[in-house]
Amino acid sequence: MARVLSQAVLAEIERARARYPRPQSAVLPALHAAQEEVGYLSPEALDDVAEALGLPVTEVASVATFYSMFFTEPVGRHKIRVCTNLSCYLNGCEEILDHLCRTLGVRPGETTADGRVLVEVAECLAACEEAPVLLADEDRHGHMTPAKVDALLRALDREPSATSPTGPAGDA
Amino acid sequence: MPEPLLTRYLGQPGREEIDAYLATGGYRALARALRERTPDEIVAMVEASGLRGRGGAGFPTGRKWKLTPKRDGETRYLVVNADEGEPGTFKDRTLIEGDPHQIIEGMVITAYANQVHQAYIYLRGEFFLGHRRLSRALAEAYARGYVGRNILGSGFDLEIVIHRGAGAYICGEETALLESLEGRRGFPRLKPPYYPAVRGLYDRPTVLNNAETMAHIPHIVALGPEAYKSYGPPILYSVSGHVTRPGVKELPIGTPLREIIFEHAGGPRAGRSVKAVFPGGSSSAILTAEHLDTPADFESLQKLGSMLGSSAIIVLDDTTCIPAVIRRTVEFYRDESCGKCTPCREGTVWLSQILDRILCGRGRREDLDLLDSIARNMTGTCFCPLGESVPPSLRASLRYFRDEYAHHIEAGACDVAGGPHR
Ligand SMILES: Cc1cc2nc3c(=O)[nH]c(=O)nc-3n(C[C@H](O)[C@H](O)[C@H](O)COP(=O)(O)O)c2cc1C
Ligand code: FES
Numbered sequence: 001m002a003r004v005l006s007q008a009v010l011a012e013i014e015r016a017r018a019r020y021p022r023p024q025s026a027v028l029p030a031l032h033a034a035q036e037e038v039g040y041l042s043p044e045a046l047d048d049v050a051e052a053l054g055l056p057v058t059e060v061a062s063v064a065t066f067y068s069m070f071f072t073e074p075v076g077r078h079k080i081r082v083c084t085n086l087s088c089y090l091n092g093c094e095e096i097l098d099h100l101c102r103t104l105g106v107r108p109g110e111t112t113a114d115g116r117v118l119v120e121v122a123e124c125l126a127a128c129e130e131a132p133v134l135l136a137d138e139d140r141h142g143h144m145t146p147a148k149v150d151a152l153l154r155a156l157d158r159e160p161s162a163t164s165p166t167g168p169a170g171d172a
Numbered sequence: 173m174p175e176p177l178l179t180r181y182l183g184q185p186g187r188e189e190i191d192a193y194l195a196t197g198g199y200r201a202l203a204r205a206l207r208e209r210t211p212d213e214i215v216a217m218v219e220a221s222g223l224r225g226r227g228g229a230g231f232p233t234g235r236k237w238k239l240t241p242k243r244d245g246e247t248r249y250l251v252v253n254a255d256e257g258e259p260g261t262f263k264d265r266t267l268i269e270g271d272p273h274q275i276i277e278g279m280v281i282t283a284y285a286n287q288v289h290q291a292y293i294y295l296r297g298e299f300f301l302g303h304r305r306l307s308r309a310l311a312e313a314y315a316r317g318y319v320g321r322n323i324l325g326s327g328f329d330l331e332i333v334i335h336r337g338a339g340a341y342i343c344g345e346e347t348a349l350l351e352s353l354e355g356r357r358g359f360p361r362l363k364p365p366y367y368p369a370v371r372g373l374y375d376r377p378t379v380l381n382n383a384e385t386m387a388h389i390p391h392i393v394a395l396g397p398e399a400y401k402s403y404g405p406p407i408l409y410s411v412s413g414h415v416t417r418p419g420v421k422e423l424p425i426g427t428p429l430r431e432i433i434f435e436h437a438g439g440p441r442a443g444r445s446v447k448a449v450f451p452g453g454s455s456s457a458i459l460t461a462e463h464l465d466t467p468a469d470f471e472s473l474q475k476l477g478s479m480l481g482s483s484a485i486i487v488l489d490d491t492t493c494i495p496a497v498i499r500r501t502v503e504f505y506r507d508e509s510c511g512k513c514t515p516c517r518e519g520t521v522w523l524s525q526i527l528d529r530i531l532c533g534r535g536r537r538e539d540l541d542l543l544d545s546i547a548r549n550m551t552g553t554c555f556c557p558l559g560e561s562v563p564p565s566l567r568a569s570l571r572y573f574r575d576e577y578a579h580h581i582e583a584g585a586c587d588v589a590g591g592p593h594r
Contacts, residue, residue: 019333020333021374022354022355022374023355024354024355024356025335025353025354025355026355027355027356028335028336028337028338028352028355029335029336031338032297032336032338062357063355063356063357066340066357066358067297067337067338067339067340067358068338068339068340069297069298069338069339070338070339081298084500085259085260085454085500085504086259086260086413086450086454086486086497086500086501087259087260087412087413087418087486089497089500090413090414090486090488090492090497091413091414122298123257123259123341123504123507123508124257124258124259124260124261124504125298126256126257126261126262126264126265126296126298126299127262127265128259128260128261128262128410128412128413128418128484128486129262129410129411129412129418129419129420131412131413131418135298135300138300138301139300139301140300140301
């Protein structure tokens with residue numbers, strides 16, 4: 001019996017599994033779906049994914065910890081990822097990151113005390129023409145300035161949670 | 173200059189939708205391929221076009237397809253690499269968001285040419301918008317019969333699945349990508365025997381190509397190889413850094429760096445000059461203003477000890493502290509090293525520690541030789557090309573900008589004004 005994942009997510013995992021000749025290939029789609037629902041990959045969520053795919057939980061956990069977009073500890077409801085790679089670095093990303101961290105009172109990699117926002121550094125987001133760039137949840141923001149960071153943070157306040165999920169991978 | 177082929181309609185509102193694509197002749201190349209050409213004829217056309225893979229290594233696409241064994245009754249796969257993570261590169265993302273049907277049409281033709289019935293697109297996890305657009309485009313293509321069972325009544329079947337990555341640069345490397353697609357950690361596989369063409373996804377023959385490579389295919393089939401070549405042949409340069417008009421520039425391969433940077437990307441900001449350039453992403457050896465007349469093609473850049481790679485041109489102006497930039501690239505490879513082999517895992521840590529020391533004003537005279545010798549020891553000893561990406565730029569920077577490093581060590585400070593150099 002599933003511990004934390006809803007029937008809808010379990011059904012989504014089942015559909016993902018059908019898209020590959022081997023169930024293990026559905027681990028990444030399943031982990032994405034589980035994290036979207038629970039907020040992070042808790043031990044219970046990993047158990048559910050392992051059970052749904054018929055894999056040892058150690059295997060699923062080992063995969064989860066390899067990829068930087070998966071969190072095995074609770075993190076902020078909103079995730080802001082600031083690109084600090086070359087083109088953004090050449091275009092002042094440090095000022096953006098500093099301003100963001102100072103405003104929220106966190107260091108990169110930390111979540112605000114109220115559990116609202118996680119700030120992370122990101123590698124090149126493949127949008128260097130808009131440097132400096134950040135991702136706020138699922139939305140990319142380019143040509144960032146400290147003023148635009150402030151506006152973004154105000155907008156996050158108005159939205160209670162992350163932008164809605166985009167549906168299963170390869171929905172066809 | 174020839175008209176752009178791949179980027180002609182980019183930026184037009186609604187271009188990502190199938191009706192806009194069809195209105196400009198989209199999916200006609202596929203229809204013709206299925207009706208008028210045998211799979212082998214298409215392989216021959218792609219080979220004659222001279223197309224070289226756009227993922228970085230520049231392997232001739234037609235030759236790659238020929239190397240994929242076509243044994244009766246054996247399953248083959250097509251895997252498209254849309255994991256675009258090489259710093260400075262944004263052409264694939266631009267196509268995926270702005271004209272995704274081009275990639276899908278290229279995939280269906282490629283699958284037909286290689287008699288593949290199951291394809292996967294490995295899409296970078298951070299491409300949320302790209303995922304929405306590509307998913308929608310794929311659903312449209314299924315609904316109109318361009319993907320799925322009995323495509324356009326030809327009897328040819330193809331399923332395409334989008335597979336989202338989850339944040340790991342190494343998964344852009346083809347064998348690590350396949351591990352990831354099989355649901356494991358993205359550790360690279362040993363070559364030989366794991367060449368994807370012969371032992372790829374689930375150990376089966378696999379055609380593995382970059383997303384931009386796919387976007388060239390419909391044009392080659394629609395125009396024929398000769399007419400296609402008369403467009404350059406075209407490639408997409410991603411130009412960024414210290415230029416006033418950054419962006420994807422579709423130009424004939426071999427356009428000189430100077431022309432790309434000054435005419436097409438607006439040149440540096442007023443009062444500034446170009447100091448250095450990465451011509452092919454941060455894995456390519458850094459070049460200087462002296463090299464700007466070099467044609468940006470495979471051979472010319474290789475002759476300079478650099479490479480075209482993913483054709484990402486990152487421009488650095490005279491406010492830039494070179495050791496600080498090199499430290500940033502070394503930190504990137506340090507953080508993205510999968511940890512499997514020692515030279516890459518340890519070498520990147522040592523290099524960044526020494527660079528830290530130099531940039532903090534605590535550098536030692538012998539540090540420059542130490543940097544060079546660590547870089548030399550990493551060359552040819554890393555398990556996969558990620559670690560091998562570090563030495564070329566570092567060593568080139570020591571050669572071209574040695575004085576700048578030496579100044580940091582002797583004066584304990586940076587004398588480049590105005591740039592970021594912490
Ligand atoms: C560390 C590393 C990262 C890579 N990242 C990418 C990538 O993001 N996208 C890509 O298409 N190729 C990438 N490649 C190249 C692939 O291994 C492979 O050569 C390419 O996808 C083949 O497609 P092509 O023949 O169409 O170029 C990378 C290679 C290495 C070594
Ligand atoms: S360097 Fe920031 S998006 Fe590429």
